[in-house]
Amino acid sequence: MGTQEKAYQKCINPQCGSEFDARQSFFKCPDCGDLLDVRYNWDAIEIPNQLSDFAKRWTTRDNRLDFSGVWRFRELLDFCPDEYKVSVGEGQTLLQQACGLAQELGMNPKRLFLQYEGMNPSGSFKDNGMTAAFSHARMVGAVASACASTGNTSASMALYAHSCGIKATIFIGEGKIAFGKLSQAMDYGGHTIQIAGDFDDCMRQVQDVCTELNIYLVNSLNPFRLEGQKTIMLRIIEGLGWEVPDWIVVPGGNLGNSSSFGKAFAELKELGLIDRVPRLAVINAAGANTLTELVNDKGLRWNDSHVDQQIIDAYYGNLDATGYRPDTIASAIEISRPVNLKKVLRALDVCDGVVLDVPDEEILDAKAQIGKYGLGCEPASAATIAGLKHLLANGTVDKDARVACVLTGHLLKDPNATVNYHSKMGREFSNPPIQVENDLQKIIALMK
DSSP states (O other), rough: TTTSSSSSEEEEEEEEEEEEETTTTOOOOOOOOOOEEEOOOOOOOOSSGGGGGGGGGGGGGGSSSHHHHTTTGGGGGGSSSSHHHHHHHHTTTTEEOOOHHHHHTSSSSTTTEEEEGGGSSSBHHHHHHHHHHHHHHTTOOOEEEEEESHHHHHHHHHHHHHHHOOOOEEHHHTTTSSSHHHHHHHHHTTTEEEESSSSSHHHHHHHHHHHHTTTTEETSSHHHHHHTHHHHHHHHHHHSOOOOEEEEEEOOOSSHHHHHHHHHHHHHTTTTSSSSSEEEEEEEEEEOOHHIIIIIOOOOOOOOTOOOOHHHHHHHHHHHHHOOOOOSSSSGGOSSSOOOOHHHHHHHHTTTTTEEOOHHHHHHHHHHHHTTTTBOOHHHHHHHHHHHHHHHHHHHHHTTSEEEEOBBBGGGSHHHHHHHHHIIIIITOOOOOOOOOOHHHHHHHHHH
């Protein structure tokens, strides 16, 4: 199978290693229940000689696939024929040099870049993955899709499902979704079910439902969704003149992004398209810091694919025993049982990565600093800058390093968090409105 097709699926568990055709639909290995990878027979794919060759497609953007910021790199995720590929114009994103913010952070002002995924059609990075997931869904003949969501996944899934005529059902936790995101899912025609529980409860339920009813799952357990998210890194490299940065900084939630980034760099290095791999920093919220504790405190490692499952089981058992529930203003990363845990361990190994967590107050401060320079983002996005401050302070990241921080979602995804910060919290970077009487001279006095 693996030697006949361009792409196939393979279990990441070395004691299993089962392989499956790319035209089959699984969200976990049917033999052992572990995670699946999309693998490629690169000899069967016409790969450009250098990454800059992809720039030629900017001249043929009347072709819908060349216009897509995902599919213009399609040889690097060649798992389905072009006729199945779905696109709504995803990936028209911005890599902005953040000179003013870099100066505030004490960095070389020309070395900080913000990859703004809020410019995607649904306003978040999820569209990179959904275009890939729904392309695979079309190829396997799916008629219905489902996801568990803290918000961004639901908005993106509903948009892409609508675009290709597939039913969309969303599982959300009780009171655990920002209205800016929920409103999108409703508008795009998604069927929403609210469960009395948190995201982790929804994630368990949606897997059982999809198995029972043969529904296509689009959460990042789905290995094809992660293939689309690899292209965020390709666009960063493109934005840097086809050069690799020194550091990638990304929020850590269900860990799909960070997992896909590691996979992307491993493949690019294998193909000889890059000569070095950047370092990776995954930033969690302190109120949802599973990865930080497992990696930094419990010593969990990829260990050449031999992950110590006992460490994971003991940690999750303690969460169950204590009734722990994650709690953070950064709702997009409010997850205590990340489904891509093992894959991110591999990414950390590939990229010599680090993990840390930051409190909500620092996330909101960083969010206000980012917004001041014109790229408003949702709270989870700002975890990157909050974490970068610590990495600069302790010397992990050099002030002259070229750093790309991924801003995962648009400011309007969670406007309540922004308004509350500026009007009620009285923090260092708060910018509250000033009340004044309806009197011309008093108004003028405030403007001097």
